[in-house]
Amino acid sequence: MKEAVKCNIGIAVLPRRNVVREISSGELRQQDLPGYVNRRQICLVYREEKTLSAAVRRFNEYMTSQDF
Secondary structure (H helix, E strand, C coil): CHHHHHCCCCCCCCCHHHCHHHHHHCCCCCCCCCCCCCCCCCCCCCCCCCCCCHHHHHHHHHHHHCCC
8 A cells, every 4th residue: 555655656554663754754745634533443454255264264163262
């Protein structure tokens, strides 16, 4: 996403810690989101396939059983 923004292909919403270097070097510009309350949520993303590998199934089961 950062590379796409650097190539002027759009904008992105990213965690600040992921762009610290690019902001300090002037490659990217930061704009805080007005009214945004920082409540970090994470999600598990994977391809929707009929057959997932055993490793992906086990990882998915582990992650969804955790209390984050």
